[in-house]
Each structure stands twice: as C-alpha cells, then as structure tokens.
C-alpha cells in the first residue's frame with residue numbers, strides 16, 4: 038500500500054490543475070482499493086456546501102449537481118464529525134440520502150474520509166461497494182492517510198484555479214498569510230526565484246519566440262561545456278561508469294529529445310525559455326521519482342541537478358534584462374536579506390514570502406525598513422502572478438491579486454490614514470521617553486542596515502540596543518575582513534556618538550545562513566548558532582571584536598553583546614577572548630576604553646541563571662524573539678505553527694518578569710531588544726516590569742513613545758498585575774488592546 042500511496046501523491050503533485058488532480062484521485066484510488074466507486078466532494082467557498090466534483094463509478098452527469106450542506110447526508114456527516122464514516126449498509130444509516138442522479142442505489146458499503154487542511158474540512162473522499170461489507174481497518178487507514186496527504190495539494194490547486202480563471206477576467210482573488218510587518222502596499226508583484234530552483238520558476242511568456250529559442254540554445258551549450266569541463270577535471274578520479282554518467286548528461290543536453298520538448302513549448306505556448314525548461318525537467322524528475330526501482334528513483338536527483346544547471350545559465354543571461362518595476366512588491370518562496378538588498382530602495386514597497394513567519398529575520402528587516410509584509414502565504418500561486426497588481430495588507434496578513442476598484446479605494450484611504458498618524462507622531466522625536474508621571478525609560482533602536490541610521494536619528498533614538506552585525510555579513514559573498522568590518526562599525530558608532538551603540542557579535546545559524554559558510558543541520562535552531570559558532574571559531578570572533586574596538590577609537594560609545602548565551606561558561610570564555618583582543622590593541626598603541634560586555638537572554642537556561650549571569654555581565658538584554666520560540670517550543674520561522682507563537686504568552690511574561698528582578702538584584706541594567714519591545718501594548722507591560730531599556734525598530738519608536746507619554750507608571754503597574762493573573766495569551770492581548778483604547782491610543786492599533 039505504501040508504494041501506491043507514494044505514487045498517487047506523486048502523480049497528483051505533478052498534475053496541471055484542480056480537475057486533473059481530482060481525476061487522478063478518483064481513478065487511482067478506485068483502482069488501488071478495487072472499489073466500484075470513488076468520488077471527491079469539495080466545499081464551495083461561496084455557499085459553504087459540499088459539491089460532488091469528480092467521480093469514477095457514479096453517473097458522470099451528476100458532477101456539479103449533487104450538493105450537501107454540512108450535516109446533510111453521509112457526506113455532510115463526515116464534514117461535521119471531522120472523522121471517517123465506515124458503513125456496511127449505507128442505506129440503513131439515519132443520515133443516508135438518496136440522489137437519483139448518481140445512480141447510487143446500487144451501492145451499499147460506504148467509506149468517507151474528511152480532507153482537512155489547517156483545521157478546515159476542504160472536502161470528503163468517498164469509496165463505495167455494491168455488496169454489503171465493511172471496509173477493513175487497513176483500507177480505512179489507507180484512505181485517511183491519503184486524504185491527509187492530499188489536503189495541501191488540493192488547497193494549492195484550488196488557489197491556483199481561482200487565479201487561473203481570474204487570469205483572463207482579472208477578477209479579484211484573496212490569499213491569506215501571516216501579518217508580518219504592518220502597513221499596506223499597493224503595487225506590482227515582482228517574483229524573485231532562487232537562481233537554480235526548477236519548482237519556483239515564475240510562469241511567464243516571451244515576446245520574441247526566436248530570441249527565446251536562441252537564448253535557450255546558448256544556455257544548453259554553456260551547460261554542456263561546463264559539464265564537459267568538470268568531467269575533464271575529474272577524469273583521473275572517476276571510474277569508467279562514473280565517466281559514462283557525465284557522457285550521459287551531456288547527451289541529455291544535446292539538441293534532441295529534451296530540447297525538442299522545450300522548444301515545442303516555447304513555440305506552441307510562447308512560454309519563456311526558463312519556464313518551458315522547468316516544466317519539462319520537472320515532469321521528467323517526477324517520472325523518475327515515481328519509479329519503483331530505487332536506482333531510477335535516485336536518478337531523479339541527477340535530472341534535477343542538470344535542470345538547475347541549465348536554469349542557472351538561462352538566469353544569468355536574463356538577469357541583466359530584468360528591471361525592477363516602480364512600487365515593486367517582492368515575492369519569493371523564501372525571501373532573504375540579500376534579495377531585499379538587490380532592489381533599489383525607492384522602488385520597493387512591500388514583501389511577500391511563501392515560507393517563514395512574523396519572526397523570521399527577513400520579517401524583522403521588513404519592519405525595520407517600514408515595509409508592509411505578509412509571510413507564510415502558502416497557498417499563493419506566486420509563480421503565476423509576476424507583474425500582477427497586488428495589495429499587501431500587513432496588518433491582517435492578507436493579499437489581493439487584481440484588486441477591484443472598490444477594494445483599491447478602501448486601501449488607498451487606509452494608506453492616507455497611516456500617513457496622517459505618522460505626521461502626527463513626528464513631533465515626538467525631540468521629547469524624552471517617559472511616562473506622564475516622569476518614569477524615565479531608554480528608548481533605543483535595533484539596527485543592521487545603513488538605512489536604519491538616518492531613520493533612527495530622525496526619530497530621536499537615544500542609543501542602539503542591538504546592532505545586528507550579521508546583516509553586513511549576510512550581504513557579502515565572503516567574510517568581511519577586519520578592516521572592512523572596522524569601517525562598517527565605525528560608521529555606525531560615529532553616526533550615533535555620543536549615544537551608546539550595542540554591537541552584537543556575529544549571530545549566524547538558525548535561519549541566518551551565510552552562503553559562503555553553509556551550516557547543514559536537521560535542527561538548526563537547536564544547533565550551531567550564535568555564540569556557539571564564534572567560540573568554536575576564535576579567529577572569526579577575535580577579528581570581529583578587534584574591528585569593533587578599533588572602530589570605537591576616540592568615541593568610546595561601544596558596548597559588546599553576546600547572542601544565544603546558555604550558561605556561565607560561554608560568557609567566561611568570550612570575556613577572556615574580548616580581554617585578550619583589548620590587551621593586544623592597547624599593546625599596539627590604541628588608546629581605547631574596554632567596552633562593557635553584555636549578554637542576551639534568549640535561551641530558557643539563561644532565564645534560570647539570570648542572577649548568576651547578571652553578576653558577571655556588565656548589562657543584559659532579553660531577545661524575546663528567540664526566548665519565546667524556545668520557551669514555547671515553536672519554531673519562529675515556521676508558518677504552520679505561527680498561530681501558537683505568542684510573545685505575550687503567560688509563561689513568557691513570567692520569564693521576562695523574573696529576568697528583570699534577577700538582574701536588578703545584582704545591580705545590573707537590563708533591556709529588551711526582541712520585537713515585543715516595539716509593540717505599544719507589550720512595551721507598556723515591559724515598562725511596568727521595570728525594564729531599563731526598550732530597543733526596537735525605528736519604525737515603531739514613535740508609536741511606543743506616544744504610548745509611554747500618555748500613561749502613568751502607577752496605571753501600568755495595575756495593568757501588569759491584571760495581565761499576570763490571566764491564563765492565556767489571547768486574554769492578555771485583549772486586555773492590552775482595550776487598555777490602549779481606553780486611554781485614547783486606539784490609533785496605535787491597526788487601522789480599520
């Protein structure tokens with residue numbers, strides 16, 4: 038059964054569109070289970086009823102005709118119960134309904150399983166038999182497994198189908214994702230695909246067929262040459278069979294077979310060469326993957342690799358021809374900081390990523406840049422919307438392709454409202470961060486990009502609480518040298534002097550991968566990241582720390598902070614290295630002060646050792662983004678579990694509260710630089726807890742300052758007591774937003 042399951046899923050994955058998906062399901066399931074009937078019912082989004090969409094065995098004319106409400110008939114009962122119904126004699130069940138159009142009276146045994154995607158019943162998969170018999174446990178388990186695997190594919194095919202129809206009629210289509218950076222962007226979708234991924238090549242047509250064919254042939258020639266050269270280089274190390282494999286690749290790329298299929302698509306459908314090549318190669322990959330012989334299955338990877346090589350050549354030739362449109366909304370399967378940096382800032386107005394969630398680093402950068410963003414838009418058929426008009430609603434995590442005039446008007450007015458609020462907050466820049474009754478809190482900024490500096494200073498930042506040094510590392514293709522780093526750090530220190538600048542040592546790993554220093558791990562967030570990497574590579578750590586200290590010459594506003602500290606040993610080891618670097622520089626004649634050395638509290642073990650750590654560190658700063666992920670065991674980057682990532686979870690609040698107390702007991706100042714500090718409601722709670730510094734992106738700074746200046750500390754103390762008594766995050770969120778409304782700060786919540 039496992040083999041059948043895999044081959045059905047693979048066939049379905051390779052299907053063109055929803056009708057093809059459903060057709061494969063009903064045919065193949067009926068065949069594999071040897072039943073008389075197999076049918077699929079799907080929910081009609083408009084009416085909420087379940088419609089027979091495909092059948093093998095029932096009267097084909099009944100497709101589209103038979104409709105059941107949830108709870109109606111056996112199918113409707115599968116929907117409401119959200120579990121399989123397995124009956125020996127369907128007609129004896131009280132919910133049984135007879136539909137003459139289907140010819141159903143001839144069938145007795147019934148097994149229906151729900152198709153559930155993200156807790157929603159998308160449809161029902163049904164098999165039927167003429168004779169009276171109960172489907173056995175194995176059959177039931179098979180259908181349940183299959184339904185679970187097909188749910189995502191069906192959801193995606195439905196979404197693509199919605200777009201395909203609107204493609205011609207330009208009807209509005211809505212897609213959901215995760216609200217990752219507030220604001221609204223109305224602009225033009227611009228797809229960035231990783232250069233060598235066959236499955237993310239956007240659907241695009243070509244203007245000039247002959248030019249496209251020429252481009253394709255050049256790419257083939259270049260890829261053939263490349264493989265030949267590699268084969269030549271390795272010839273002494275390869276045995277005969279391995280050499281033959283290289284010859285096989287080269288012949289696959291000659292002008293026959295594959296190339297003919299691709300050229301047919303370029304000519305016949307006027308597809309772009311990349312798209313035509315990707316479609317053809319993926320079909321071949323899937324054919325190999327579906328083979329039962331494991332040798333051939335393994336060849337699928339070779340074909341994919343070959344496909345990627347040619348694609349890379351096609352991309353290189355096309356790259357120079359591609360311009361970014363005005364009002365570009367960047368869309369990618371997994372956007373990276375480097376992809377963002379490629380777009381001229383004045384053209385970029387929003388971001389959409391298929392993977393990731395609100396706490397992925399690219400979302401953090403989007404917020405820092407004030408760019409509305411939606412992450413985890415899993416059902417968006419992004420490869421089909423290059424160039425389309427798009428609305429990104431970063432407040433609600435919604436996307437609209439081809440928005441109607443009315444919708445556009447609504448969003449235009451929200452954009453105007455936002456501008457108005459921003460203008461209103463401008464005057465706060467010169468005022469201190471304090472409550473109405475004079476409780477002073479340092480409002481600092483998180484930086485990384487050069488653009489952050491100007492925005493931060495304009496908005497009256499009093500210091501930098503987190504400079505993410507990995508950002509300049511992420512934007513290069515090798516480690517920056519010590520001197521290059523010194524220049525970058527100097528700019529940052531100089532721009533803010535005499536205000537303090539907290540530079541975090543390199544925090545790579547997790548979702549921050551350097552292309553030139555790949556870390557392959559099955560569990561990267563629990564793996565080699567942050568201080569763990571740099572302590573294992575003292576040459577990288579020392580070089581960075583030396584560069585920071587040299588950069589601080591004559592300014593003396595540097596603070597060094599260590600990420601991901603999980604125990605005292607790491608702090609001690611890092612301190613030794615920092616002191617060594619300092620002594621060396623002094624010996625070299627640098628007249629600099631030893632910078633304070635602080636740590637981030639972002640691992641649960643550090644929460645429980647906060648007191649001991651605070652005694653040894655010069656300052657502490659909570660990284661609530663990671664702390665939330667580790668306390669709740671929720672990957673901050675995974676959109677599937679984004680709904681249970683709550684920075685305001687009672688457990689997180691207790692940990693945050695404990696850290697302030699422990700730190701103050703040791704007379705050590707403590708701040709917070711996770712995203713919670715930039716949320717007006719969250720910030721007020723942190724102030725009540727006693728945090729000395731709140732560090733946030735420059736975009737949110739005026740909002741937090743406005744909130745702080747409108748309330749009194751004694752009011753906040755009461756609010757904190759109330760929140761600490763609540764048992765679930767939703768209640769806490771609700772309490773905070775009603776408080777903001779009550780004190781006249783409604784405009785700091787999302788508009789609408």
Ligand code: PEP
Nearest residue numbers: 639660661662663710711
């Ligand atoms: C954090 O984890 O809260 C933090 C500020 O660090 P980063 O988001 O860069 O991991």
Ligand code: MG
Nearest residue numbers: 639660662663
């Ligand atoms: Mg962190």
